[in-house]
Amino acid sequence: MPDNVQGPGNGRTALRADCANCFGLCCVALTLTRSADFAINKSAGEPCGNLREDFRCGIHSELRTRGYPGCTVYDCFGAGQKVSGETFDGQDWRGAPQTAGRMFKVFPVMRQLHELLWYLTEALSLEPARSLHGEIRRSLDETERLTHLPADALADLDVAAHREEVAGLLLRASRAVRATAPRGRKRDRRGADLIGARLRGADLRGVDLRGAYLIAADLTGADLRLADLIGADLRDADLRAADLTGSLFLTQAQLNAARGDTATKLPSSLERPAHWAR
Template identity: 85%
Template sequence: MPDNAPGPGAERAALRPDCANCFALCCVALTLTRSSDFAIDKEAGKPCRHLQQDFRCGIHTELRPRGFSGCTVYDCFGAGQKVSGETFAGQDWRGSRHTARRMFEVFPVMRQLHELLWYLTEALSLEPARALHRDIRRRLDETERLTHLPADALADLDVAAHREQVAALLSRVSRDVRATAPRGKKRDRRGADLMGARLRGADLRGADLRGAYLIAADLTGADLRLADLIGADLRDADLSAADLTESLFLTQAQLNAAKGDAVTRLPPTLARPAHWSD
């Protein structure tokens, strides 16, 4: 269950987790591997031992101290309630093995589609990418259409191929937007290994940090405006006093995995994680 809260923007509402209207799919469908993020091993399709009959987590208020910080980081982008309420019309996975198997196959596909919707919705709001808005709208509508497919069609969907097409468009959007950053600041660190990097106070405006490994990096006071953070691994990265107000394609899950403080500046569509005040 995500450690976040809704932000402004009605268009984002359906892309935010609504656990009250989901059959706890993330607590059942996914594999958990014992690690610093999860205190137990759990097979995909097997309910977490802390899941209650009403689909609520029995240790929700104690997830981090009990060794389940990974649960507070995870974000389904609203896929859980979509699969539960629309794709399966409110059918509980406990009703039959066939329903359960199909639901658990569909959930990760829907999750990917909803993540793409999040990025495309953001892309459509970026003025420097206005020349691409027609293409963005077409991809957004196409992706939205796919989310309404019946379960069998979703399970068979080549979501990787669709994701590739969207990624190519988002890359063009990123290029156009980052081009507006101050001259000389557009560093290409795509996929770079920056684990534990000392980037305190760094001027990273317009940097391409797509897929970069920023695990435990010190980004205290860094300026990440107009930096592309899509797919960047921010686990335990220190974002205290950093400026992410105009960061591109940043997600709640990335923030939940990082560290920050009361003066970290965030985009208006994202929320300050509760554990940052711990």
């Protein structure tokens, strides 16, 4: 297993977006729909009008005020630079237009694989799931191997089937960790509709919130330690003074979509979003 995916925090360097070494793939390959998140409609394969010739965003520092908050909560988990620098060996879609179609098809696949690497790397650091570490390491190695496939093989990869296999392993790791929560809490709120829910100060330790809809939920001062947040929708959720240390499978994109403050406690592997209250 490569050194750059050995553990949480700084060990995830290769799983963090490096826009300076990417050909602006998220600004081209993805579809944008005019909404509260995006100011325009854009088809997949069509460059965003804000993309500069150097593949950087022309309004990066103003995305939220210019109607593109959705861009600020997107995370490719380092897939952009992997596709740009390795899969296509530094050939960009402008200079080598024959690569564009395949590059834009490969990018979403690579993004999913890198997201799985993020979760598996975290799972490998979870002590209560130690009995699963052998399986987790093998799954991580296999996922890493897939990221190095040639472009055509990546484009044809059944990534959904691989995700399903990994998801089962991550769920088992989650259960092992959540079982250590006070009173063995393992409450299942997976996929629950908690939009706008009043959960201020709630004790959510060990709760399964995988895929839960927590849009605009009031989680002020809530205790989310050992809660499984994989895939939870935290858009506009109020996390001020909430405790997220030890929460499971939380990503930077989820934090960026939420609201918080300096009193919000975060896992060491994640950063406090710049737009949060000071």
